[in-house]
Amino acid sequence: MYVGKVDGVEFEIKPSQTILEAAISSGISLPYGCRSGSCGSCKATIIEGEVFHEDIMPGVLTDQDKSEQNFLLCKTYATSDVTISSLVEKKPDEFPKKITPVRVEKLNLLNHDVMQILLKLPAGENLQFKAGQYLEFILKDGARRAFSMANAPSDDLIELHVRLIEGGTFTNYVFNEMKEKSIHRIEAPIGNFYLRESDRPMIFVAGGTGFAPIKSIINDFHRAGEERKIYLYRGFKTHKDLYQDEVVENWKKNINNFEAINIYSEEVVNGQEKSLVHKKVIKDLGQLDSFDVYCCGAPGMIEVAYKEFVEAGLNPNSFFSDAFTFAPK
Known part of the structure; x- marks a missing residue:
């Protein structure tokens, strides 16, 4: 058993618990979101002590974060007594849970x-x-x-x-x-998957039901009267997996500077070649250094998309993601 300390308050940490789990079970309120290492809400600095950190989604922690001993508490286990400082402060425009x-x-x-x-x-x-x-x-x-x-x-x-x-x-x-x-x-x-202020064109990449939060963002963006170029790429295995295409078709008619395409990885549809959705983005748009990317879907898709988008020139700080992980059965 180890002792954790945050803001002067001590709590017990079992070796089998993440620091976040231990804090929550002790009634300590810390910021968190996905609890799977993809959103960054529980980022904190380890001021004192030793920890073990599991693998997380790429791009959530920067090289600077790592050099400054910043970790995601949902993926971090204490191997000694630890003192931490939460890095995520509530902003005026955030809403309480x-x-x-x-x-x-x-x-x-x-x-x-x-x-x-x-x-x-x-x-x-x-x-x-x-x-x-x-x-x-x-x-x-x-x-x-x-x-x-x-x-x-x-x-x-x-x-x-x-x-x-x-x-x-x-x-x-x-x-x-x-x-x-x-x-x-x-x-x-x-969660921390939401639209950032910017004047750069946006690429939205949705795998399957990863379309859900993107639908929310695009509708809210359009109703606010905002004007930025939008590219929407939706990835499915086959045509039978497609859904709510009527929503996207309506956007094409009513949103200026909006383009959308459905990509299928396991079936040729209307003569369109099979492709992974992120590869179609790179094929169509080439260099990505001038874009913001919002990517939502399975962790594997997000991980490979991040890697190849950065190789195509995307600024790592312009990649925002929401990974859909499945709960234990």
């Missing part, structure tokens, strides 16, 4: 394995969040399941896109047992 009940207003099957859940908040309640953030379902046993919000902050209903995972307890519940009008608990908003 809250736990609230929600009612399932509507369930819509969007394709063979993606369910749209529309959630309604209690009367008089609203949820303030930045487009691109996510929520967590709080299950009866205390476990949590995270899903990005696909609605814009100004929408009345919360929209989620849930893909059926083979053997996944919660996703099977959504597809086979969840009922309209049922009541659930959520906590939100969470």
Whole structure:
């Protein structure tokens, strides 16, 4: 057993716990988001002590972070007593997390394995969040399941896109047992995947249901009357995996400087060659030094996209990602 210290408060850390898990279990409030090493919300400096750090998503910690002993607490284990200092300060425009009940207003099957859940908040309640953030379902046993919000902050209903995972307890519940009008608990908003201020053109890369937070961002951006060039690349395995293409077609008609294309990795569709979505981006746009990239999908896709985009000239600080990790079955 080790002792952790933050802001003068001590807490116990078991060798099997990450520092973040130990702090939370001791009732200490620290910033966090994904808890999987991809969002950067729990970044902290190890002032004293020794730690072991698991692998994380590329680009979350810079070389400067590493040289300054900055770590992600969700992936860091103490190997001695440690003193830490949280680096993530709440900004004036950030919204506090809250736990609230929600009612399932509507369930819509969007394709063979993606369910749209529309959630309604209690009367008089609203949820303030930045487009691109996510929520967590709080299950009866205390476990949590995270899903990005696909609605814009100004929408009345919360929209989620849930893909059926083979053997996944919660996703099977959504597809086979969840009922309209049922009541659930959520906590939100969470996460650091949101639009940054910039005048650079934007590339959005979505793998499957990684489209959800990107839909939220683009709708919010458009309603705010912003003007920046947008390229949207959506990656699917086959055409049957495509969903909400009508949303994208509507954007093409109504958003200036907007281009979008669907990419299929395992099927030729309308004569379009098979490709991984990130490779199509590089083939079409070439040098990426003048762009901001927002990438959302499976961790493997994000990792290889980051590597090859940087090789194509992208500034590592202009790559923003949200990795969808699947909970234990």
